[in-house]
Structure formats: C-alpha cells, structure tokens
Amino acid sequence: MSAKSSAAIKYTAMRFAVFVGCLVVAGALVQFGVLPKGLGDSNAIWVVLIALVLSAPLSFVLLRKQRDAMSEQIVGKVDRAKARLDSHRTQED
Template sequence: MLRYTLMRLGIFVACLVVVWGLVYSGMVPSGRNGSNSLWIPLLALVISAPISFVVLRKERDRASIQVAARVDRMKANMQANAGVEDGADDHARAETQAS
C-alpha cells in the first residue's frame, strides 16, 4: 500500500514539475491575479489522476488484495472474540441459574 501511495505521489510531483515548466515558459496560460499557487497544483492533479489510473492499475490491484486480506483477518478475529465472549456469558448465566 505504501508503494502504491509513493508511486502515485511521484506521478503527481512529475506532473507538477512539467506543468510548472509549461506555465512559466508561456506554453500554458498562467493564473490570474497571482493564482498560480492554486492553478499549477490543480492542473497537475487533474493531469496526474488519469495517468495514475492507467499506469498503476497492477499496483492498485495488488494493494486492494492486501487490504481485502487484512479486512478478512480482522473480521475473523472479531468473530473469534465474539465467540469467546458468548461462551463466557453463557457460562456465567449457567452458574447464576444453578445457584
């Protein structure tokens, strides 16, 4: 999961550098009234999202498998804990009814 996040961040940074270069070279229009601090990252985000979607497809699939396995383990642990609690509760009720 960390690998996917770092790869996604790397694509964003690369797009940010390219967009910054294009804006300051005049090939892409700059923001109005000093809004380049918002315009450049927003444009880089819009460009990097579809690139990440296509380029990182295999890595995203691997990350989703890891997350699904982790969720399944947590569900199994919760069910096991619930079974232990139910057994202890049943035992305590049986003792109180016997007395």
C-alpha cells in the same frame, strides 16, 4: 516494516512521483506560455491544480497493478479482522 505496509508505501510513493512529474510538466508548460498563467498572483495554485488534474487519471491508468496489489492486502487484513471478531464473539457465547 512488513510486506503488507510496503505495498501501500510503494503505491503512495509512486502516486507522489506521478504528481511531482505532472507538477514539473505543468510548471514548464505555464512558464513557456503553452498554458495560461492563471489570474493575478495565482500562478502557483494554478500549476498545482493542473498537476492534480493531470496526475489523477495518469495514476489510475499507470498504477493499476500496484493499486490492485494494495487492495488485495487490505481485503486480506479486513477478512482476518472479521475472523478474529467472529472468534471472539463465539468465545463470549
């Protein structure tokens, strides 16, 4: 596994961990009656939606460094791909 893909995997794993943490907290809050249980049998869906809503801004704030590192690697890959395309284009001329 290259270092380039490890930054993406690390960021994705951390996002998933934040989501799972929010899922546990949301489930506990619903179970103890702090948050409403949803409508009818929608309890599980309700908890997942609450976890998604909570984890998105938390990930945005807490994982800024990892996101920036991953985006720098993506920009580097795109720049190298553009350079290769340009070199192939000049070889054809």
